Amino acid sequence: MSAQDQAAGLRKWADLQRQQRGDEAPPEVTESPGPMTYRSPVVPSAAAMEPPVTPPKPKTPLMVTGLPDDGPIEVRKVSARLGQWAALGRAWAGDPADWDIRIVMPDAPELATLSQQHRRWALWVNSDADAFGRMYHLLKQLRQHNGPQRLLALHEPHLPRQGLLANLQQAAGDYLGIELLLLAR
Numbered sequence: 118m119s120a121q122d123q124a125a126g127l128r129k130w131a132d133l134q135r136q137q138r139g140d141e142a143p144p145e146v147t148e149s150p151g152p153m154t155y156r157s158p159v160v161p162s163a164a165a166m167e168p169p170v171t172p173p174k175p176k177t178p179l180m181v182t183g184l185p186d187d188g189p190i191e192v193r194k195v196s197a198r199l200g201q202w203a204a205l206g207r208a209w210a211g212d213p214a215d216w217d218i219r220i221v222m223p224d225a226p227e228l229a230t231l232s233q234q235h236r237r238w239a240l241w242v243n244s245d246a247d248a249f250g251r252m253y254h255l256l257k258q259l260r261q262h263n264g265p266q267r268l269l270a271l272h273e274p275h276l277p278r279q280g281l282l283a284n285l286q287q288a289a290g291d292y293l294g295i296e297l298l299l300l301a302r
Contacts, residue, residue: 176217180231181271182264183241183255184220192218195241198271202300223255229263238265240297242272242282252285260293267296 184191196213203210221231232238242252259265270282282299289295
């Protein structure tokens with residue numbers, strides 16, 4: 118086999134390999150009477166080398182009431198609590214960054230529409246001395262404005278289930294027809 122035939126066979130083989138890998142173009146070969154010389158290979162563009170971009174995963178809306186509408190501070194508070202539950206192995210809490218946390222006032226004019234559009238609602242329960250009265254009043258407002266009928270109780274980790282949380286859950290169910298979900302530790 119002559120050197121020319123061997124070089125031609127190698128070029129065909131290399132072209133086939135590049136096509137299977139999806140490379141853009143083979144390096145240019147210049148034939149000369151002497152030894153073969155190669156021109157510099159064609160380098161794929163930066164765009165061709167970047168991995169494909171996947172669209173971001175849509176966030177799950179979580180409507181939260183019981184907090185002042187102070188924006189990012191309150192959203193971070195809710196996100197931190199979800200992160201604590203996730204760290205305890207609560208799979209439903211997932212990654213706090215996957216939630217679209219929205220603060221909703223109990224007397225918001227769009228409350229009825231929001232409660233029909235979104236199924237995940239939470240009530241932030243404070244642990245101060247006046248918390249029961251304030252939270253009951255807030256739940257009553259939700260009921261009067263056709264708000265959600267089922268809410269997850271969000272609270273600080275140290276708040277025991279007996280006492281405030283259990284009383285609030287019972288009053289919401291018995292007097293307002295609202296289901297307040299409490300999570301066991």
